[in-house]
Amino acid sequence: MKDILKEMILAAAKAANQCGALPNADFPDVTVELPKTQAHGDYSTNLAMQMAASQKMPPRKIADILLSHLADENRIIAKTEIAGPGFINFFIQPSAWHSLLINILETDTRFGGTNIGKGRKLQVEFVSANPTGPLHVGHGRGAAVGDSVANILSFCGYDVQREYYVNDSGRQIRTLGLSVYLRLRQLMGQTIDFPEDCYQGEYIRDLAREIQKKEGAALEKKPEAEAVENCARFAADSILKGIDKDLIDFGVTFDRWYSEQSLYDSGQVDAVLQEMESKGSVYTKDGAKWFRTTAFGDEKDRVVVRENGLKTYFASDIAYHQEKYQRGFERVIDVWGADHHGYIKRVTAAIEACGRRRDQFHVILVHLVNLSREGVPVAMSTRSGEFVTLQDVVKEVGRDAARFIFLTRHYESPLDFDLELAKKKTNDNPVYYVQYVHARITSIIRKGRAENGIEQIDWDQKSVARLETPEEIDLIKLLGNYPEVVRLSAELMEPHRITYYLMELAAAFHGYYNRHKVLSDDAELTKGRLCLILAVRQVIRNGLKLLGVSAPEKM
RNA sequence: GCGCCUGUAGCUCAGCUGGAUAGAGCAACGGACUUCUAAUCCGUAGGCCAGGGGUUCGAAUCCCUUCAGGCGCGCCA
Numbered sequence: 001m002k003d004i005l006k007e008m009i010l011a012a013a014k015a016a017n018q019c020g021a022l023p024n025a026d027f028p029d030v031t032v033e034l035p036k037t038q039a040h041g042d043y044s045t046n047l048a049m050q051m052a053a054s055q056k057m058p059p060r061k062i063a064d065i066l067l068s069h070l071a072d073e074n075r076i077i078a079k080t081e082i083a084g085p086g087f088i089n090f091f092i093q094p095s096a097w098h099s100l101l102i103n104i105l106e107t108d109t110r111f112g113g114t115n116i117g118k119g120r121k122l123q124v125e126f127v128s129a130n131p132t133g134p135l136h137v138g139h140g141r142g143a144a145v146g147d148s149v150a151n152i153l154s155f156c157g158y159d160v161q162r163e164y165y166v167n168d169s170g171r172q173i174r175t176l177g178l179s180v181y182l183r184l185r186q187l188m189g190q191t192i193d194f195p196e197d198c199y200q201g202e203y204i205r206d207l208a209r210e211i212q213k214k215e216g217a218a219l220e221k222k223p224e225a226e227a228v229e230n231c232a233r234f235a236a237d238s239i240l241k242g243i244d245k246d247l248i249d250f251g252v253t254f255d256r257w258y259s260e261q262s263l264y265d266s267g268q269v270d271a272v273l274q275e276m277e278s279k280g281s282v283y284t285k286d287g288a289k290w291f292r293t294t295a296f297g298d299e300k301d302r303v304v305v306r307e308n309g310l311k312t313y314f315a316s317d318i319a320y321h322q323e324k325y326q327r328g329f330e331r332v333i334d335v336w337g338a339d340h341h342g343y344i345k346r347v348t349a350a351i352e353a354c355g356r357r358r359d360q361f362h363v364i365l366v367h368l369v370n371l372s373r374e375g376v377p378v379a380m381s382t383r384s385g386e387f388v389t390l391q392d393v394v395k396e397v398g399r400d401a402a403r404f405i406f407l408t409r410h411y412e413s414p415l416d417f418d419l420e421l422a423k424k425k426t427n428d429n430p431v432y433y434v435q436y437v438h439a440r441i442t443s444i445i446r447k448g449r450a451e452n453g454i455e456q457i458d459w460d461q462k463s464v465a466r467l468e469t470p471e472e473i474d475l476i477k478l479l480g481n482y483p484e485v486v487r488l489s490a491e492l493m494e495p496h497r498i499t500y501y502l503m504e505l506a507a508a509f510h511g512y513y514n515r516h517k518v519l520s521d522d523a524e525l526t527k528g529r530l531c532l533i534l535a536v537r538q539v540i541r542n543g544l545k546l547l548g549v550s551a552p553e554k555m
Numbered sequence: 556g557c558g559c560c561u562g563u564a565g566c567u568c569a570g571c572u573g574g575a576u577a578g579a580g581c582a583a584c585g586g587a588c589u590u591c592u593a594a595u596c597c598g599u600a601g602g603c604c605a606g607g608g609g610u611u612c613g614a615a616u617c618c619c620u621u622c623a624g625g626c627g628c629g630c631c632a
Contacts (some may be wrong), residue, residue, distance in 0.1 A: 306630040313632050341559050342627045425594045432594050444591045513595040
């Protein structure tokens with residue numbers, strides 16, 4: 001509806017310019033918005049005010065000229081007015097809303113999607129937690145955000161690939177191996193001081209028991225370095241399998257798991273470093289090799305090869321990101337924890353050094369989750385191993401509640417997650433509020449079938465035209481906003497916009513439900529109202545799908 | 556010290572990338588089930604948009620600055 005108006009207004013401006021009423025042919029972008037109050041119409045535009053300077057005319061005069069050149073061929077506008085400093089307000093014909101409703105029903109599962117992606121290839125890399133321990137709640141938020149962003153972009157016409165980068169190389173993996181190895185020796189009766197910088201969690205002991213069962217005796221005979229290496233591989237593999245399972249239970253799957261080690265094995269890390277050295281982006285100082293990230297806006301240059309010859313994590317990250325573009329992605333999106341924000345500049349630098357544009361890379365920084373139970377904070381410490389895993393949370397509150405709550409905030413806002421609140425089946429907990437709409441509507445349709453003998457709801461102008469109460473028109477109008485919400489959440493990569501929209505739509509529906517009865521003796525009106533709630537259900541379903549939350553038939 | 560993020564109702568948060576009189580939920584108070592699911596609805600009350608400057612027809616939104624909180628500033632990942 002908004003887009004139709006936009007085009008009409010632009011056409012009016014052009015027509016006015018052609019007949020000389022408006023001297024300047026340079027028009028600003030037409031913006032149409034939804035006024036806060038009903039008194040200002042269904043839609044309004046500020047175009048006249050924006051053109052005042054370039055046309056050298058008072059805004060209200062311009063508004064008047066625009067209106068006189070407006071051609072409303074499909075008769076969708078009931079009334080227009082010029083208000084305030086120069087706003088043009090539009091009041092829409094009820095019949096136009098009815099056509100919109102039919103359009104929604106026809107578009108069905110595709111309603112809301114705008115093809116802004118045009119098939120362009122894009123990658124979302126998310127979670128990418130180190131395989132040194134189980135996923136915790138913070139990873140859950142990253143998973144929910146990343147998965148939903150991927151859903152939304154894909155729905156809007158992008159060719160999206162979901163990837164998990166596995167840090168299966170480097171010191172932490174050795175530490176993991178050592179941790180398991182030392183626990184193993186303890187199991188074998190040796191007294192060993194377990195170092196503080198090793199992983200403390202109980203799961204390390206579990207892993208030690210497993211590897212003891214499998215190859216305990218053989219491991220004992222091996223030299224320590226080799227045994228630690230074996231433990232590391234075993235532990236990382238096992239933990240990674242657990243992570244995969246946790247994510248599947250959370251409804252998140254990846255197209256590809258990308259191994260950091262494979263970048264070393266294939267020589268890509270060395271190759272990219274050499275290439276950059278020859279271009280002068282990498283230089284040697286104090287026995288180490290540095291990448292000149294300052295040339296791309298970083299505060300200081302960063303080490304890629306240490307004095308001891310070992311490459312830093314950053315070195316493989318350069319190779320990894322370069323490789324992403326070589327795979328044909330036009331744009332790469334990384335979802336990171338907010339504690340990694342200091343890393344953005346250097347990775348951006350690496351990407352620019354590899355000849356890509358800055359805007360081909362985007363980082364979504366997901367802020368931390370404060371877990372609590374009835375307002376009392378639950379302690380979270382990775383080192384001590386005292387943390388609540390994602391698995392625990394999903395088990396306790398359910399997948400839908402967890403995912404929905406993770407998406408009730410802008411990702412850059414810290415999130416308070418209360419376990420007891422997440423379980424509540426009241427208005428405190430918005431998940432059920434939205435899902436309830438879906439169940440309720442399904443129930444009405446079920447009843448309509450059973451008692452009114454309505455087998456199939458097929459829509460037509462005549463029955464839909466019976467929708468005339470303000471609540472009904474408002475509902476349709478709200479449904480009509482959905483595509484813009486989806487488009488914005490795709491452009492800004494902000495899933496929470498959909499969450500909030502669904503809550504608003506749910507509220508509007510519940511209000512309508514309490515005020516008007518859908519099923520009645522009036523067959524035509526019943527049919528019209530069934531069409532309306534069918535459309536509401538469809539939008540709820542489409543929206544929940546983008547969030548990765550189920551739409552239950554019964555509750 | 557430097558960088559990034561946050562600051563909006565008592566609490567938790569939206570605010571459509573500058574629009575008209577600032578929006579929800581919770582908590583508080585008062586109402587609505589013989590009804591298509593009360594996991595719901597209706598009403599009342601609640602504000603110096605952290606403070607101060609600027610930019611313009613117009614600012615919660617953009618710029619500068621101060622204050623408060625979070626996170627980060629390794630040849631760790």
